[in-house]
Amino acid sequence: xxTPITSAVAVQGLRKKFRESHALRGIDLEVHPGEVLGLLxxxxxxxxxxVKILTTLLKPDSGHVLVNGWNVTAEPEKVRxxxxxxxxxxxxxxxxxxxxxxxxIAKLRGVGRRTARRLADDLLSRFRLTDVAGxxxxxxxxxxxxxxxxxxxxxxxxxxxxxxxPTTGLDPESRLDTWEAVGELVAGGTTILLTTQYLxxxxxxxxRITVIDRGRVVAEGTSDALKATAGNRLVVxxxxxxxxDAAARAVREATGATPTVDRRARRVxxxxxxxxxxxxxxxxxxxxxxxxxxEIGLSRCTLDDVFLGLTSRNRQxxxx
Amino acid sequence: xxxxxxxxxxxxxxxxxPPTGASPTRAxxxxxxxxxxxxxxxxxxNLLHLRRTPxxxxxxxxxxxxxxxxxxxxxxxxxxxxxxxxxxxxxxLAQTVAFTxxxxxxxxxxxxxxxxxxxxxxxxxxxxxxxxGRTTSxxxxxxxxxxxxxxxxxxMGWRPHAGPFEVAAGFLLALxxxxxxxxxxxxxxxxxxxxxVAGSLGLIWLFPATFISSAFVSGSSLPGxxxxxxxxxxxxxxxxxxxxxxxxxxxxxxxVPHDWPAQHPALYTAACSxxxxxxxxxxxxxxxxxxxxx
Numbered sequence: 001x002x003t004p005i006t007s008a009v010a011v012q013g014l015r016k017k018f019r020e021s022h023a024l025r026g027i028d029l030e031v032h033p034g035e036v037l038g039l040l041x042x043x044x045x046x047x048x049x050x051v052k053i054l055t056t057l058l059k060p061d062s063g064h065v066l067v068n069g070w071n072v073t074a075e076p077e078k079v080r081x082x083x084x085x086x087x088x089x090x091x092x093x094x095x096x097x098x099x100x101x102x103x104x105i106a107k108l109r110g111v112g113r114r115t116a117r118r119l120a121d122d123l124l125s126r127f128r129l130t131d132v133a134g135x136x137x138x139x140x141x142x143x144x145x146x147x148x149x150x151x152x153x154x155x156x157x158x159x160x161x162x163x164x165x166p167t168t169g170l171d172p173e174s175r176l177d178t179w180e181a182v183g184e185l186v187a188g189g190t191t192i193l194l195t196t197q198y199l200x201x202x203x204x205x206x207x208r209i210t211v212i213d214r215g216r217v218v219a220e221g222t223s224d225a226l227k228a229t230a231g232n233r234l235v236v237x238x239x240x241x242x243x244x245d246a247a248a249r250a251v252r253e254a255t256g257a258t259p260t261v262d263r264r265a266r267r268v269x270x271x272x273x274x275x276x277x278x279x280x281x282x283x284x285x286x287x288x289x290x291x292x293x294x295e296i297g298l299s300r301c302t303l304d305d306v307f308l309g310l311t312s313r314n315r316q317x318x319x320x
Numbered sequence: 321x322x323x324x325x326x327x328x329x330x331x332x333x334x335x336x337x338p339p340t341g342a343s344p345t346r347a348x349x350x351x352x353x354x355x356x357x358x359x360x361x362x363x364x365x366n367l368l369h370l371r372r373t374p375x376x377x378x379x380x381x382x383x384x385x386x387x388x389x390x391x392x393x394x395x396x397x398x399x400x401x402x403x404x405x406x407x408x409x410x411x412x413l414a415q416t417v418a419f420t421x422x423x424x425x426x427x428x429x430x431x432x433x434x435x436x437x438x439x440x441x442x443x444x445x446x447x448x449x450x451x452x453g454r455t456t457s458x459x460x461x462x463x464x465x466x467x468x469x470x471x472x473x474x475x476m477g478w479r480p481h482a483g484p485f486e487v488a489a490g491f492l493l494a495l496x497x498x499x500x501x502x503x504x505x506x507x508x509x510x511x512x513x514x515x516x517v518a519g520s521l522g523l524i525w526l527f528p529a530t531f532i533s534s535a536f537v538s539g540s541s542l543p544g545x546x547x548x549x550x551x552x553x554x555x556x557x558x559x560x561x562x563x564x565x566x567x568x569x570x571x572x573x574x575x576v577p578h579d580w581p582a583q584h585p586a587l588y589t590a591a592c593s594x595x596x597x598x599x600x601x602x603x604x605x606x607x608x609x610x611x612x613x614x
Contacts, residue, residue, distance in 0.1 A: 055442045081444035091435040095372045096365065107361045108443050110354075136372065 002069050002078070008033050008160045008191040009054060014063035016049055023049040025215040027063070031193050033159070036186055038206025039195040040307065046215040047195040048088075051164045054193070055085050068159055081109075084153030087164030087195070092148050094138030098129050101137055102151055109156040123151040127181060143174030150181050154190075161185065163194045167201060179204060199304050211310055218310045226306045233305070234272040234282055237295040241266060246289040254282035272298065355452065358445045362453025366427060367460060380423065384416050384465050388472035391536055399537070400571030402477050407571050409473035410562035411535030414555050416469045417498040418530050420462040422522045424505030428454050429518035432509065451604055455502040462498040466491065481567030490565030493589055497558050500593040503600035510607040535559040538574045551579045554592035561585035 009031035016024040024046045031037040041047050052058040054067055056076035065071065070078040092101050099120050106116035124133045127147040132140060137148055146166060153161050166182065167175040182205055185192060196202050202209050203223050210220040219226060234255055238247045244261055247268045251259040255278050259270035272278035275298055286293055370376050391412060392405045400407075428451075431437050440450055480487045505522060512518035532542070532549050533556040542550050550556050563569075564585055570576055581588040 057438055057441060077444055080442055083442065085439075085442045091439055093365070093436060095369045100365075100368065104361060104365055105443065108358055108440070108445050110444070 002075075007031060007066075008068060009037075009193060010064075010066040011050075011054075012064040014050070014053065014065055015061045016046075016053060016058065017061055022215055024053075024060075027212065027215070027217055029210060029217065031160070031191060033191050034189055035207045036192040036194060036205055038202035038209040039193060039212060040197070040199065040202045040209050041195075041212040042197060044214075045212045047197075047212065048164065050212070051085075051087075051162055051193075051195055055083060055162055056080055082158055082160060084155065084158040084161045085164065086146075086149040086153035086161070087166045088168050092137045092145055092152060095136055097134050098124060098137055098140070098148050099133040101148060102155060105152050105155045111156065119155060123154060126184075127151045141174065142170050143177040146170065146174065146178045147181050150178070150185070154185070157190075160191045160193065163192060165195055165197065167196070167198065199302070199307055211307065213310065219306070227301050229306070231271055231273045232275045232298040232300055234270050234278055235295070235297055235299050236268045236282065236286070236291075236293060238266050238268070239292045239294050243289075243291045244268065247286065247291045247293075250285035250289045250291060251282060253285045254278050266294075271301075351446075355446045355449050358449035359452040359456055362440070362450060363457035363460070366454060366457035369427070370457070370461060376423070376426075380461050380465050381468050383419070384412075384469040385472055387415065388412055388469060388476065392472075392476050395536065400573065403571035405473075405476045406478045407563065407568050407574070408536060409470070409476075409478040410566065410568060411533075411559040412469055412473065413466060413494055413562055414497075414533075414535050414559040415530050416465050417462060417494045417558070418501050418526065418555055420458050420465070420498045421501040421505035421508070421526060422519070423461050424454055424458045424502045425509045425512075425518050425522035426515065427458070428506055428509035429512060429515040433515045447608060448605060451506050451601075451608065455499060455506060458502045458505070459495060459499055462495065462502075466494060478568070482565060486565045486567070489586075490562045493561055493565070493586060494558065496593045497554065497589055500596035500600070503597055503604060506604045507600050507607065510604055510611055529553070530555055533559065534577070538570075538576070541575075547577075551577055552581055554589055554596075557581045557585040557588045557592070561589050 007030045009029060011027055011029040014024055014027040014029075015022070027046070027050060029037075029039075029050075039047055039050065049058065053060050053065060053072060056072055056079050059073060065073070067079045068082040070082065072079050093104070096104065102120035102123055103116050106119045107113070111119060121130075121133075124130050127150060129144065129148060129151065132144060137145060140148065150163075150166070153163070163182065167178050170178060179201070182192070182194070186205065192205075194202070194205060206223065208220065208222055209226060211218050211226070219229070221229070234251060236247050236251055238244060241263065244263060244266060248259050248261050251268050251270050255270040255272045257270045257272075259268045261268050279296070279298055282296065286296075370380070392408060396404045396408060428437075431454075437450065441447075508522050509518050512521050532546055533553040534542075534550050535555050541547075560582060576582065
């Protein structure tokens, strides 16, 4: 039965257990049409399991999973005809040429011979692969292979494209190349579910981010909102090494948190939940300690801080 | 929904894109035609692979020559020389055809290992098509191997002594049996963990299966229970059926058993093939589901 589409992906209470481990322990997730959702998590968080369930490669143990309005368990065939998948585990055929790869997928999607040929040519030129279209994909560079993989996911313009760690294992140049290609997809209005373990990638490509760890959703929101929840950091740089300890005392007093001290950069840092007030207290405290300050200020948390904070908290929670 | 469709059509990919997506055009075709079309696409892909993998191509075209030489001249001389070489071809073809199974096993387990199967599974295609595409392309491979074997036979003095229809019937029966063997190959690939194990396991059972037969020797020369196995071995009956169709008689001194399969070799081979196909198509689709929907 087809449910009218209000979200491209709607997941409720999804659980999946493998022989010895719980891969997913109750995931709720939603991807709105037209957006890019970044699914962020460390290795082993359950990203790949989730993607495999969404793409009908695995069956969920329990929970409700709708993709483009179709239930993955009841109507996997319908789901498959409305998704494209690319990334880490979705391979291009190394023995076929770039053209043949795309042509085959178009044919398998039920397109006629002429249309399939045109579709393959269009996608090859769109992903700047026309020059190498006649070469076996096995001879492509890493970046070219991923571009071909992305092109393959777009054959037949599926309304939802799932990108599973699209840049894992790529060199920096190929990564930028791939990001650019994903950026073009986004500009074209395709709905994308992107899994990644790179924060920079999620920050750059995703409209919204869902952080998962150990099979659970631990946070979700826009990149800015996530950064805001982690608050600011108070940063103080001092002129002399010998003043570092005094500065650390002042920062601890002002923020109530244990500061990290970088001796080489002569910098003291601590999370400051109440921002400006902490900054004012720090100025007073530093004055009291008679520290000569070179630089002082509030800096916004990076997504890395958020991510590490979330995942380590989850780890401690699990250990208790 | 309308909003998404609109944005999509506005996208560069949308231009000229077919109306797949939510409502695939394919859905209009009948399911049987669909499976056949998908299998044909995949079979063509497998044949492109074969053309671009020199190792496989050599195996498929040179192996039959090696076996023909080996059995024709190394064993053949002590078994009756030219008369044996003319008689042997049926057995040689039966063996060539039986070995099709290894192509299937190797090809499919490589696709499983490299994740190609997963890629195909995320496409809206029938699950049988993936396996059927493989066995169909191996049928084509088998035709090539059979042509090489037959050419070797002609060079070694084999001649058919029957009409064109009988000869054609013989080759068709061989193809039917090859198709059955190919489905065994699918099953082996699906129950083995990786391509390497699949490759060796695919051969382990095949050698005894081929040689405990009277494809090359008189079945009655085998000791005790082995001769019973040989009598009922479909490879024996295929070899006998081919000799029957080609009008090749055994060399002097070859005792031919008179059990039921030996009396009705073509019928027995066809029945065995049908049974093998039914059993292994069922087992394979079941294994495929189990392996891929954990």
